[in-house]
Amino acid sequence: MDNEIKQEALTLQRELNRHNFLYHTKDDPEISDAQYDRMMARLLEIEKKFPELSAPDSPTRRVGGALLEAFESAPHSIPMLSLDNAFSDEDITEFHKRVLRLLKDTPLSYTVEPKMDGVAVELRYEKGILTRATTRGDGVVGEVITDNVRTIRTIPLGLIPLPGISLPDLLEVRGEVIITSDDFKTLNRRRLEKDLSLFANPRNAAAGSLRQLDSRITASRPLSIYVYGTGLCQGIEFDSHGRMLATLQSMGFPVNPLVKQNLSIKQVLAYYRELETMRHTLAYEIDGMVMKVDSIKSQETLGVKTRSPRWAIAYKFPAQEAATVVNDIIVQVGRTGTLTPVALLEPVSIAGVTVSRATLHNADEVSRKDVRVGDQVVVIRAGDVIPKVVKVITDRRIGDETPFIMPDTCPVCQSPVLRLPEESAVKCINVSCSAQVKERIKHFVSKGAFDVDGMGKKLVEQLVERKVISSFADLFTLQKAELSAMDRMGDKSADNIVRALKKASKITLPKFIFALGIDHTGENAALVLARQFQTLEGITAASKQALEAIDGVGPKTAAAVHDFFANPDNRQVIERLLANGVRISDFSMKAPQPGATLEDPGPFLGKxxxxxxxxxxxxxxxxxxxxxxxxxxxxxxxxxxxxxxxxxxxxxxxxxxxxxxxxxxxxxxxxxxxxxx
The missing domain is CATH 3.40.50.10190 (BRCT domain)
Structure with missing residues (x-):
């Protein structure tokens, strides 16, 4: 091996680590993914030929390695303590008074940060190189998960040297490993496609990913980290918690951008309200706020109790879950015929909202969770999502609970139901089923589709039940007399709806595609299709291969769109819509193809x-x-x-x-x- 190869390996390791930091931590990449991949491929080639060049901080360590038989255990140099919880402003005020009393009125400020709902880990760096990573465990001893942690791209394998400061001999950094909400949905969607069990929540997914004996599985999971503190430090000192976080960030660690420093107790309480308001807009889940005395000297003076520090406390948000009873399980039929089990619950308040129903998704989920009529269950409601049952409290069963059985006929039209291969959904195969017709029309007139003002759910149900309409194509032939004959509809309301239908009959191509209610085709997919083909004729004539080739259209959407327009009944409905006065405007702006240029693309194109x-x-x-x-x-x-x-x-x-x-x-x-x- 000559020096040239050795130098090339060192340069590639250094540059790949730097680009990894810029991409995953700074969100400011300097090179394309293709360039990164070429550099990584070259480094892998060199290290395979010369294994002695594979340094502990080499980025190739992130791809996962050999299968372990079991996890080893390791003690924490300084225990990873729990935090005491506060549930009210009074609890926080009392904490503040207690701190003031113990510090004898020393000037006091706080650092506050979101309380991440993830998995705590400790990262040990010796001379700037990651040498060990452990779980929190029981706070005293944790499991060694070094190989798995090396696969997390936001964790530096080697620290960035600071100007004029030597890297510490030893630095233990603590942080929370998380999976973002969007990544969690994508992960579960992929597991569903592979017929694998679903993760209950992002925290469980993160915990399960970290405890894989095969680090290649961990490498395939979308894990990231925010650091929040340190353990044992040798060769480096900090005088405040805020400056410690700033130093860690300069060394390459991700620090939550929502951390606030030098706050008074009044500002702490105000920021808690702000975090509570914004929590559902964040990319990840938080369940409260952590406040810490900022001065390290004051932290040392305050000390710790058996299980928690005296200088920090967690202010939890109001509960987003509650226990209640399943009174019944019914089955609803959606616009595509999918049968969805729904739990009818004893009404319970969750975060200020009364919940009496919760989706059970599908028969597989009911079976996996073993939800029965009469069970006591835990229900969550995060933000504005539909409430769902997360688990059964099995130790409260008394023996008379009734298991759920998915019907083999549609509960509305009694037609046979079908479960497609490799899918969890059970579907009613009768496209004329009144439940499907109602839901298709509700979707068709909804905001984002034709947006027909005044055409509410109850009116749609009446029109279908009284056989006035049987398809959304019938909407544009509705007469005032037919509408005014419906319950709670006068002449004026009927006039308004006729005018609203006339106004809605002129529609853009993306909205029209979305309104058709094609499987796996939401607003964004409809927009992508409209941009690509520009006309309805272009979309209807597209082959499955042409659809699959479009960036942003997956194989399921491509198949669903192709099959929808290949169906003569669907084509006939579209012809009736056009004959009844619907006018679709062609999509005038098409996304540029690779290598193409626009005279004036505008500042918002692709943003x-x-x-x-x-x-x-x-x-x-x-x-x-x-x-x-x-x-x-x-x-x-x-x-x-x-x-x-x-x-x-x-x-x-x-x-x-x-x-x-x-x-x-x-x-x-x-x-x-x-x-x-």
Whole structure:
């Protein structure tokens, strides 16, 4: 082996680690994925030929290694303690008074941070190199998971040296390993496609991923970390918690951007309210706020109790789950015929909302959780999602609970049901089933589709039940007399709906595709199809292969779209819609193909935009339509992938989060200028 090869390996290791840090921690890549992959392939080639060049901090260590027989255990140099919990402002005020009393009125400020709902780990660095990683375990002894942790790309394998400061002889860093909400959904969706059991929540997914004996499995999971503290340190000292976090960040560790420093007790309580408001806009789950005395000297003075420090406390959010009883399990039929079991619950309050129903998703989920009528269950409601049963409290069973059996006929039309191979869904095969017809029409007139003002769910149900309509194509032939004959409908209301239908009959291509209710085809997929083909004729004529080749259209969506338009009945419904006055505007702006250029692509083409606050020049809905017509993707929540936040009056937590992430913020004047209106 010559020095040239050795130097090439060292350079590749150093550069790949640097690019990994820029991409995963700074979110500011300098090179393309293809360039990174080529460099990694070359390094793997060298290290395979010369194994002695594979350094402990080599980025090749992230791909996973040999299968372990069992995890070893290792003691923590300093115990990883739990935190005491607070559940009210009074608890926090009492904590503050106790700290003041123990510190004898020493000047006091706090550092606060979101309480991540993840898995705590400790990372041990010797001379700047990651040598060991352990779980929290019982706080005194943890399991060694070094190989698994090396696969997490946001964890530095080697520390970044600080100007004028030697790397510490020993540094133990503590953090929370998490999976973001979007990554969790993607992970579960992929497991569902492979007929694997689903993870209950992101925390369980993270914990299960870290405890894999095969680190290659861990490497395939979307894990990340935020660090929050240190254990034993030799060769480095910190005088405050805030400066310690800043130093760790400079060394290459991700620190939560929502950390606040030097807060008074009044500011701590105000920030808790802010975090509680923004929690459901975050990319990850939090269950409260942690406040810590900022001064390290004061922390040492306060000391620790048996299980928790005296200088920190967790202020938990109100419970998002509750226990209740399953009174019955019914089956609902959706617009695509899917049968969904739904638990009818003894009403219970969760985070201020009364919950009396919860989805059970499908028969496999009911079986896996073994939910029975009469069971006591734990129900969660996170943000605005549909409540769901997470587990059965089996030790409270008394023996008379009734197991659920999925019916073999549709509960509405009594037609046979079918379970497709490799799918968990059971479907009613009768497309004329009244339940499916109702749900298809409700979707068709909904916001985001034809958006027919005044056409509510109850009216749709009446029109179908009284056989006035049997398809959404019938909507545009409705007469005033037919509408006014419905319950609670007068002549004026009927007139309004006739006018609303006439107004709605002119529609854009993306909205029309979405309104058809094709399986696996939401608003974004409809927009992608419209951009690609520009006309309805182009989409209907597309082959399955052409659909699968489109970026943003998966194989399931491609198959569903192709099969929908290949069905003569569906084509006939579309012909009737057009004959009854529906006019679809062609999509005038197509996304550029690789290598193509546009004369004036505009600042929003290909960008992700979030709208917040009250806009004066147009409604948020109109702003969304305008942005989409310019090639933007409009989302509802802030993430590191967001390019612009358009902030109107009374902008709230999204503005705070955007500032924390360094996202470009546009006021209404700037937004107007960029739209050129």
């Amino acid at each position: 992700t935009v979030v709208l917040t606050g009250n806009l004066e020049m147009m409604t948020r809905s109109d702003a969304k339509k305008k942005l989409q017509s310019l090639g933007a993707k409009v989302t509802s929540s802030i993430s590191t992938k967001t390019d612009f936040l358009v902030a109107g009056a009374s902008a709230g937590s999204k503005l705070t989060r955007a500032k924390a992430l360094g996202i470009t913020i546009l006021d209404e004047v700037q937004f107007k200028e960029m739209l050129k209106i």
